[in-house]
Amino acid sequence: METVEMNSVSLKRPRSEDDVANADEIKRQKILEKPKAGNDSGQSIENLAEQPEDTKSEIIPNEESEEQEEEELEDSDEDGDPESFADMMKHGLTESDVGITKFVSSHKGFSGILKERYSDFVVHEIGKDGRVSHLDDFSVPVDDEDPSEETFTVLSDEDKQRLEELQLFKNKETSVAIEVIEDTKEKRTIIHQAVKSLFPGLETKTEDRDGKKYIIAYHAAGKKALANPRKHSWPKSRGSYCHFVLYKENKDTMDAINVLSKFLRVKPNIFSYMGTKDKRAITVQEIAVLRITAQRLAHLNKCLMNFKLGNFSYKNHPLKLGELQGNHFTVVLRNITGTDDQIEQAMHSLREIGFINYYGMQRFGTTAVPTYQIGRAILQNNWNEVMDLILKPRPGAEKGYLVKCREEWAKTKDPAAALKKLPVKRCVEGQLLRGLLKYGMKNIISAFGIIPRNNRLMYIHSYQSYVWNNMVSKRIEEYGLRAVPGDLILKGATAVHIEEGDVDNYTIHDVVMPLPGFDVIYPKHKIGEAYKEMLVADNLDINNMRHKIRDYSLSGAYRKIIIRPQNVNWEVVAYDDPKIPLFTTDLDKLEGKPLPVLPTDGKFRALKMEFSLPPSTYATMAIREVLKMDTSIKNQTQLNTTWLR
Helix, strand or coil: CCCCCCCCCCCCCCCCCCCCCCHHHHHHHHHHCCCCCCCCCCCCCCCCCCCCCCCCCCCCCCCCCCHHHHHHHHHCCCCCCHHHHHHHHHHCCCHHHHCCCCCCCCCCCCCCEECCCHHHEEEEEECCCCCECCCCCCCCCCCCCCCCHHHHCCCCHHHHHHHHHHHCCCCCCCEEEEECCCCCHHHHHHHHHHHHHHCCCEEEEEEEECCEEEEEEEECECEHHHHCCCCCCCCCCCCCEEEEEEEEECCCHHHHHHHHHHHHCCCHHHEEECCCCCCCCEEEEEEEEECCCHHHHHHHHHCCCCEEEEEEEEECCCCCCCCCCEEEEEEEEECCCCCHHHHHHHHHHHHHCCEECCCCHHHHCCCCCCHHHHHHHHHCCCHHHHHHHHHCCCCCCCCHHHHHHHHHHHHHCCHHHHHHCCCCCCCHHHHHHHHHHHHCCCCHHHHHCCCCHHHHHHHHHHHHHHHHHHHHHHHHHHHCCCCCCCCEEEECCEEEECCHHHHHHCCHHHEEEEECCCCCCCCCCHHHHHHHHHHHHCCCCCCCCCCCCHHHCCCCEEEECEECCEEEEEEEEEECCCCCCCCCCHHHHHCCCCCCCCCCCCCEEEEEEEEEECCCCCHHHHHHHHHCCCCCHHHHHHHHHHHHC
């Protein structure tokens, strides 16, 4: 998209068509009486959707026979005419739909474009020791046990194909014979090493056939050998896990792990990490893998696009989700319209006060059926509604094959017929349909259970987030940015109420609010009652958040309502070419690329900002506070389409 100056363009918040609300929605709106977010400055932002940092998601194992076709289908059909896409996004969510309505700063908002290039958004993971992950070393730890470099080139492409098919049980062969062309003991040793290191689970032996030497590869211990790399081949003195820094561009963490496992011919579950990272960004994070050598990993740098691996070390432990301290963000907002004074006010406020710790729009999905609605139906134990919400036709932006699948389902209610319309079986719709095919229409609970656990829990967590956002907006509207009696603060891991005599000892930065559950307490002021009323409107009992299916019982949690970012820095730069990068990445530095020379008085201005956030907070919500704008795809698509016209 061409970048143009927007100073002279008056952009107004587009008015969406009111959908017909059901009785429950009307009841809920009356209770919440939530105000619409103001946006008088007509600001605009693009491509804000990012995956929340450190989402605890599962990798869905690839189905080998469908994998390549599905990847091509998933990558296609994403872009289209901006006007038609805007029309489809009329049915999407705005911030006010999910309770995001308030700001804490007093400056006037301004416009800017985020992620005009994915390289304008860089995320560096902060480990539990406080160290920021950087890719700055490609060297491999010296190890006498490592095979020679020739190991990676001695096998032909045809040999590798046959060995992979043998390893993955793709044919009926029980062994593969590789002829040794230049027969020496050294050559045979290298072939043995190559097969065993590149194809875990295979063993080798040498045989004479018609006067020629052959290396015979065969399965060591059945299918389990593939998931459990060979134990006896790993030196005892070496840590069992190779830790490395993964630098990736425009790929999310799950996709990256799946690609690495495919190239290494291992199962994805031997990888571990502390948090997932956004797709449309450059991200740097630590990964650990069980019993794969640094040498083998480093070899991938020669054949993978948009990935680099480095900073290798061997350790005796994997990584665990949530162990990180947070993430450090480097963000470029291009073509900003704010004055220097506005920008200074906005950034000072971000550093000194912070931003409301809302759950960002990506928590709630991008289609006409928000994830929180499915979560609410699960908690209500309304399984027909769960099935209907996931499978029924929905207006808005979706891939063509999903539309056909939904139409077939609405017409026939036949899982087999709907599944035939769906080439991508790994999506939630495909998994649910397979479950219905297996367990029948009268056992929706078991059918839904086929969906990976973390994906199922995502729905009820989305509902908790929806409640939390609405309650926090109501709390700030009612009591402002100060601690008041009845608010909650944490003492260690325990929440306690602020008493009248202690109120001066606390600030808004100490206050937490609960996500609803059976193991939390609620504020002792109007907002405590508002929680109960909101859940009553949703036919839920706040005093009984235990579900008859244990997985869906909500214990609850506490979340700070205001986050003050650390290490906040910013700079306004001028530039002429929207395609040039405005800072150097870790890879640029390793490759010795200089930073482009920027003009002192360019056509455009950009705001370069850096800040660190704790886990499970949304960078988009920090940027929202700076620009004072609605980050929803619906709102931004319509604003940008208006601008393009």
